[in-house]
Amino acid sequence: MKLSNSFFYTIRDDIKDEDSKSGNLLVRSGMVKKEASGVYMFMPMGLRVKRKIENIIRDEMDKAGANEVLMPALIPSDIFHKSHRYDSFGPDMFKLKDRNDREFCLGPTHEELFVMAAKEKIKSYRDMPFNIYQIQDKFRDEARPRFGLIRTREFTMKDAYSFDTDSNTGEVSYQKMVTAYKNAFYRMEIDYRIVKADTGVMGGDLSEEFQAVTDIGEDILVMCDSCSFGSNIEVAPVQAEEFEKEDKKEMELVETPGAKTIEDIVGLLKADISKTVKTLVYSVDGEIIFALVKGDRELNETKLRKLLKGNDVVLATEEDLKKVTDASFGSLGPVGVDVKIVIDNEVANMSNFVCGANKTGYHYINVNLSDFQVYRQGDIVNVREGDTCPHCGGRIYFKKGIEIGNTFKLGTKYSEALDLNYLDEENNLKPVYMGCYGIGVARCMAAIAEQKADEHGLVWSKEIAPFSVGITVINMNDEKQSSVALKLYENLNKEGIDVLLDDRDERAGVKFKDMDLIGIPYRITVGKKSSDGILEFKSRDGKIDTEVSSDKIIDEIKKYI
RNA sequence: CGGGAAGUAGCUUAGCUUGGUAAAGCGCUACGUUCGGGACGUAGAGACCGCAAGUUCAAAUCUUGUCUUCCCGACCA
Numbered sequence: 001m002k003l004s005n006s007f008f009y010t011i012r013d014d015i016k017d018e019d020s021k022s023g024n025l026l027v028r029s030g031m032v033k034k035e036a037s038g039v040y041m042f043m044p045m046g047l048r049v050k051r052k053i054e055n056i057i058r059d060e061m062d063k064a065g066a067n068e069v070l071m072p073a074l075i076p077s078d079i080f081h082k083s084h085r086y087d088s089f090g091p092d093m094f095k096l097k098d099r100n101d102r103e104f105c106l107g108p109t110h111e112e113l114f115v116m117a118a119k120e121k122i123k124s125y126r127d128m129p130f131n132i133y134q135i136q137d138k139f140r141d142e143a144r145p146r147f148g149l150i151r152t153r154e155f156t157m158k159d160a161y162s163f164d165t166d167s168n169t170g171e172v173s174y175q176k177m178v179t180a181y182k183n184a185f186y187r188m189e190i191d192y193r194i195v196k197a198d199t200g201v202m203g204g205d206l207s208e209e210f211q212a213v214t215d216i217g218e219d220i221l222v223m224c225d226s227c228s229f230g231s232n233i234e235v236a237p238v239q240a241e242e243f244e245k246e247d248k249k250e251m252e253l254v255e256t257p258g259a260k261t262i263e264d265i266v267g268l269l270k271a272d273i274s275k276t277v278k279t280l281v282y283s284v285d286g287e288i289i290f291a292l293v294k295g296d297r298e299l300n301e302t303k304l305r306k307l308l309k310g311n312d313v314v315l316a317t318e319e320d321l322k323k324v325t326d327a328s329f330g331s332l333g334p335v336g337v338d339v340k341i342v343i344d345n346e347v348a349n350m351s352n353f354v355c356g357a358n359k360t361g362y363h364y365i366n367v368n369l370s371d372f373q374v375y376r377q378g379d380i381v382n383v384r385e386g387d388t389c390p391h392c393g394g395r396i397y398f399k400k401g402i403e404i405g406n407t408f409k410l411g412t413k414y415s416e417a418l419d420l421n422y423l424d425e426e427n428n429l430k431p432v433y434m435g436c437y438g439i440g441v442a443r444c445m446a447a448i449a450e451q452k453a454d455e456h457g458l459v460w461s462k463e464i465a466p467f468s469v470g471i472t473v474i475n476m477n478d479e480k481q482s483s484v485a486l487k488l489y490e491n492l493n494k495e496g497i498d499v500l501l502d503d504r505d506e507r508a509g510v511k512f513k514d515m516d517l518i519g520i521p522y523r524i525t526v527g528k529k530s531s532d533g534i535l536e537f538k539s540r541d542g543k544i545d546t547e548v549s550s551d552k553i554i555d556e557i558k559k560y561i
Numbered sequence: 562c563g564g565g566a567a568g569u570a571g572c573u574u575a576g577c578u579u580g581g582u583a584a585a586g587c588g589c590u591a592c593g594u595u596c597g598g599g600a601c602g603u604a605g606a607g608a609c610c611g612c613a614a615g616u617u618c619a620a621a622u623c624u625u626g627u628c629u630u631c632c633c634g635a636c637c638a
């Protein structure tokens with residue numbers, strides 16, 4: 001591509017309302033443009049990057065034996081009613097009606113349609129396994145789109161679905177996809193971790209996330225310093241701390257005026273923080289419960305939801321609280337109150353602890369489990385850095401991540417809901433075992449930008465750069481220079497190398513800045529010495545900066561791409 | 562959905578407290594000088610100040626409403 005007479009522009013100033021590094025640079029470099037919150041246009045450069053990512057994924061999927069298909073984005077809503085997901089998606093789904101008032105939605109995901117497609121083929125156990133995938137746009141009316149391309153409302157996703165007779169062969173299909181993902185992300189040069197994750201609205205048996213490590217990640221990744229353990233904090237198990245068992249002391253009411261937080265209590269009563277218990281009030285599907293965690297722990301709502309098998313788990317409001325006690329939030333506890341009490345495993349190890357007395361301004365000291373009735377006990381808190389690894393006893397540390405891929409063992413959830421069955425060898429009708437596998441295409445693009453960009457702009461790895469090589473002509477009005485550059489451009493094209501020729505009548509500085517901003521990995525500069533057959537060869541990452549004679553330049557470039 | 566901030570030229574912003582229909586830089590056009598890391602000078606073009614009501618002789622500025630966008634949180638494959 002020649003830049004003169006091309007649809008190409010860059011923006012010099014930082015973009016207002018694009019605070020993330022990747023979002024800002026992708027817009028500044030003219031790769032994308034925002035049209036509405038979480039809705040982006042892809043311009044020529046940006047589209048090329050996106051396509052290259054898609055093609056890497058497509059290549060790896062094909063190698064893994066998956067077949068590409070394409071589903072509609074416009075989907076009749078009734079199929080989501082059948083799978084009972086219409087309500088679980090709720091307001092995240094874009095809904096519309098046709099002229100006959102039939103309800104449609106813009107697909108937020110495609111499990112249902114893939115099941116319908118699979119029904120065409122699957123009759124018997126002989127018809128499996130197979131895997132089908134598509135690269136297509138999904139629509140989700142996110143509560144808060146953010147960070148440029150990282151969380152958008154329309155986004156391109158590769159989604160694959162495996163169909164197997166049972167969990168044994170399903171496991172094989174699953175591992176094939178995991179391998180394909182590793183290959184794809186390796187080629188994209190993304191720094192990522194695989195972590196265990198919550199299955200969420202997808203349901204199923206197991207979920208693993210591929211998380212790109214960046215500072216602006218939306219997820220907290222829990223890693224171990226001495227083994228391969230990795231988990232999203234949502235589901236990372238906590239190794240409950242053990243405490244010395246003390247003899248039970250007599251519970252005692254003490255005045256704690258004005259104390260609202262655990263820190264206040266610790267200061268006021270000179271209590272050790274490990275002797276304090278925090279009471280959190282949750283509304284679980286409308287019912288008020290008290291959740292008890294050690295004073296310095298944070299409650300994990302995902303774990304609480306699972307323990308109680310609830311759907312809607314939210315912090316209670318002051319109004320909710322009034323239904324069960326007159327006490328205010330800072331003075332709550334498990335003693336003498338008529339609500340279900342859920343305790344964290346760690347609380348079960350504690351004795352003679354401090355907690356609220358359900359009387360504003362008062363706490364009890366020396367409370368023990370025998371002083372109240374426990375409804376449920378479980379792991380309901382977040383891991384902290386420095387905690388003990390539940391697998392090997394090593395130390396836990398955190399990273400922030402952007403979810404770029406996700407693999408699920410769905411099991412039979414969808415096949416049962418949508419009647420996807422097969423006949424086995426003994427002529428029994430059985431539900432199909434499914435897996436599903438997603439990669440966020442533009443999210444990969446943003447994650448790479450986030451990880452690799454420097455103070456000069458974007459830096460793309462060679463396989464996903466919009467062009468592999470850029471030619472910068474210092475002076476287009478110099479006939480020698482322009483003819484050398486044009487010849488080189490043609491020869492590189494003949495070699496099948498993606499090459500961008502900056503033949504604009506701009507000053508050299510502007511051209512250098514633009515080539516850096518858009519992140520072309522290799523640059524050839526055609527300048528004064530080109531009349532002596534000398535060209536400059538430089539890599540965007542700064543590792544190469546050398547002069548090469550013009551008859552050797554193509555061989556030199558081929559070494560790298 | 563809760564908390565915070567912001568909408569003024571294509572872009573980034575000033576002006577708003579203390580009302581008098583608008584300013585700068587970048588970009589753009591023309592000419593000249595420049596020409597290897599976002600050049601300089603001169604002259605221009607370009608804005609019903611998000612939208613709607615209200616107060617007022619007069620509103621970018623004050624009041625109310627509304628829409629949009631971003632940030633933190635909630636939520637989220």
